[in-house]
Amino acid sequence: MTHTTVATYGDITHVAFNARGADVQEVDRATGLSVLAAMRYSAEVxxxxxxxRDADGVPFCIYGCASNPDIEGEGVPWMIATDHLKENRKFFHWVAVNWHKHLLTKYTTLANFADADNTESLRWLASLGYTIDPPVINERGFPIRRFHQCVW
Incomplete structure (x- = not known):
């Protein structure tokens, strides 16, 4: 049965080494780090x-949320997935909607940045109610778009 649990470093490693191409590109453009290094850092903070996990117990999506140390009450959600997400899209969407509702009870604002070329992720974020800002160029020279949502 497809299910969700607290992630382990083994789960993070598996997803990092099998991450979707768009996620690998987004991490590279945003940080210059490997997906594994970025995910380990994100997990720590x-x-x-x-x-x-899919029905066989194989991890296909890691997601988390950090508190923004510079803005009180703001959560910074993030997610990395493998191509197995496509086969489990319905369950993934159910988890995402419910986790998103959960986050809105913990934080007053949710915000992060996505690669401006990652149109599939941006459409999905918009479907969850996020506002997607126009693209800007990040410090590494790539176009990114801020996504954000306030509780009120």
Whole structure:
């Protein structure tokens, strides 16, 4: 049965080494780090980090949220997935909607940045109610778009 649990470093490693191309590109453009290094860092600073496993127990999506140290009450959600997400899209969407509702009870604002070329992720974020800002160029020279949502 497809299910979600707290992520382990083994789960993070598996997803990092099998990450979707768009996620690899986004991490590279945003940080210049490997997906594994970025995910380990994100896991260390996050308030919670979870994994979605397929029916065989194989992890295919890691997601978490960190508190923004510069803005009180702001959560910084993030997610990396493998191509197995496509086969488990319905369950993934159910988890995402419910986790998103959960985050809105913990934080007053949710915000992060996405690669401006990652149109599939941006459409999905918009479907969850995020506002997607126009693209800007990040410090590494790539176009990114801020996504954000306030509780009120």
């Amino acid at each position: 996050s308030d919670e980090v979870n994994v979605i």
